[in-house]
Amino acid sequence: MAQLFTKDTQAIFWNNNASAIQRMLDYDFVIGRKTPSVAAIVAPTADSKFQKFFWGGDEIMINLYKTTAEAKKDYPNADVLLNFGSFRTAYDVTMDALNMGGFNTIMITAEGIPERLARKMNAVAREKNVTVIGPATVGAIAPGAFKIANIGGTIENIINSKLHRAGSCGLVTRSGGLFNELSNIIAINADGIAEGVAIGGDRFVGSVFIDNLLRMQDNPEVKYMLLLGEVGGTEEYKVIDAVKSSRITKPIIAWCIGTIAKHYSSGVQFGHAGASANAERETADAKNKAMAEVGIYVPESFNDLPNKIAEVYGKLKADGVISEIPEPAMNTVLKVRRSKQFICTISDDRGDEATYAGFPISSVATPDTGKGIGDVISLLWFKKQYPKWATQFIETVIKTVADHGPAVSGAHNAKVTARAGKSVVESLVTGLLTIGPRFGGAIDGAAEHFKYANDNNLSPAEFLNHMKKEGIPIPGIGHRIKSLRNPDLRVVGLKKFAAEHFPATPLLDYALTVEQLTTSKKDNLILNVDGTIGILMVDMWRALGYSETEIDEFISSGTLNAFFIAGRTIGFIGHVLDEKRLAMPMYRHPMDDILYQVDMAEEI
Ligand code: ACO
Ligand code: LMR
Secondary structure, eight states, rough: OOOSSSSTTEEEEEOOOOHHHHHHHHHHHHTOOOSSEEEEEETTTOOOSSEEETTTTEEEEEESSHHHHHHHHHHHTEEEEEEOOTTTTTHHHHHHHHHHHSSOOOOOOOOEOHHHHHHHHHHHHHHOEEEOSSSSSEEEEEEEEEEEETOOOHHHHHTTTTTSSSSSEEEEESSSHHHHHHHHHHHHSSSOOOEEEEOOSSOOOOSSSSHHHHHHHTTTTTOEEEEEEEEESSSSHOOOOOHHHTTTOOOEEEEEOOOOGGGGSOOOOOOSTTTTOOOOOSHHHHHHHHHHHTTOOOOSGGGHHHHHHHHHHHHHTTTSSSSHHHHHOOOOOOOOOOSSSSSOEEEEOSSSSOTTTTTHHHHHHGGGGTTTTTHHHHHHHHOOOOOOHHHHHHHHHHHHTTTOOOHHHHHHHHHHHHHTOOHHHHHHHHHHHOOOOTTTOHHHHHHHHHHHHTTTTTTHHHHHHHHHHHHOTTTTBBOOOOOSSSHHHHHHHHHHHHHHHOOHHHHHHHHHHHHHHHHOOOOOOOOOHHHHHHHHHHHHHHHTTOHHHHHHHHHHTHHHHHHHHHHHHHHHHHHHHHHHHHTTOOOOGGGGGGGOOOOOOOOO
């Protein structure tokens, strides 16, 4: 790949380093990127599922994942890993990503990864043709396209250093601090940089000078290169060889810092782990001299570097190799931004017409749209367009549980409340609040326990024993009046629908073997309507391609009971309106229906 990054490059950011991510997003916004450069964040210990960031004056949500694999699964096109793990975890995170595949570039920020591990990691990356930037680096930038974390500093500094759009220089340094300094010098003396990499200060870094310069040689946007080496190591000699063999033909300006080292009696270790000369060849002076000998532009001193840049740039411009770069329009980031208090991901009322998960209400409301309440539920509860068989199943459930007469606990409570003079809404919620583990609210529990038993290959007898140990009746089994002799025809109807329309019903098939055992003990221990709904919803979601984690989340958040709540609301309202219509007086329970056994309270 001639270009390290483009305007479409997206990264997975390992570790929720919010300020660095915000800097990347601010940069994206300023340069007018369409998509955020950070697609996902891996935050192994985070409890939340997303984090809000500013996107200009607005806000966006970026998903948080526990592992790189999960993030990569959802964002397969994100081919850059920004590894902000500490020196203790950075190696494992990198190796994990290398083994996983799908990453072109991995940037490692940690300083001090054990050298043995760094060498192994770099060797594997090289084998797999993955560009590693670092360890111990601030990263890289392709101005106007993609910037890693804090490289280039603040937005003001970035614009001053012309890092908001591509220039002509390919810049490679070891140091991150000097990278920023040089970007500024290049902006003042030339037209900015086309691509820049700070390769990192550790002794064993992944991509070295030559790797980056060879890529820049092949990148048509780069017209000349600037290499800032330093005392220690022999990497600059590979560049010299490439110039000698004409593999590199673009002009290179280069300087090795650390020339002062010769004034010390023994080898001096400068700031970076790699910045120490172990032989004459590794001194800054020797390398500067050797580079100048093959025609690389080497200044007299670091102070002379700006003049050298101006000289080379001026020549290339005069020769017509470099032309004037038009300044692009830029967005500005507001100084004061307000974080939003609420988030909504299901509907939007800001336009002319409100939408349900992107669909205008008029596109689902009227009969001519062909959409029903199942479609509306699939949009507003699940943010998906379910296929017809699934939306029709949802509708079948809603209609099936709409009412079961006045005697059931919830309807009875709603009726008593209405007769006490309460409003429709008050009476309704009284009925709704009756829904629970014994009445209508066993659907989530049924899905959870039957799924657990089936996932763990428990035989029906083992499942019953397991539930006995748990000390709770099996949710979804048993009914007060329905039994083998008096079957619940709602259950028959739901099973028939599933047999005719579901691709497969493995969990229902398992549940029916459990029912055989429970009904052999007592004939009212049937798979009841709650159980059938819960189990078939799991079969539906599996057929729709949901992951087990997603299904478990639906169950634990109470989604399944919500189908009963939605359906039975219709019936409860009917009963309340019935009471109002009949103008029924206040209800008092007959005393002869109550067993009174009240003893005199003992004195203590
Ligand atoms: N799992 C295991 N054993 C059960 C279950 C069950 N789900 N339900 C009842 N039993 C057993 C009881 O332990 C009891 O055994 P015992 O006679 O040896 O003591 C016997 O069956 C009768 O128990 P009761 O509680 O008297 O049964 P009842 O018919 O009154 O209860 C109920 C009905 C409340 C629905 C009960 O079966 C239950 O709790 N089921 C689980 C919850 C459930 O699915 N509720 C939704 C029902 S459908 C709806 O509301 C829309
Ligand atoms: C219902 O749907 O409300 C019933 O299954 C419960 C009952 O007691 O009939």
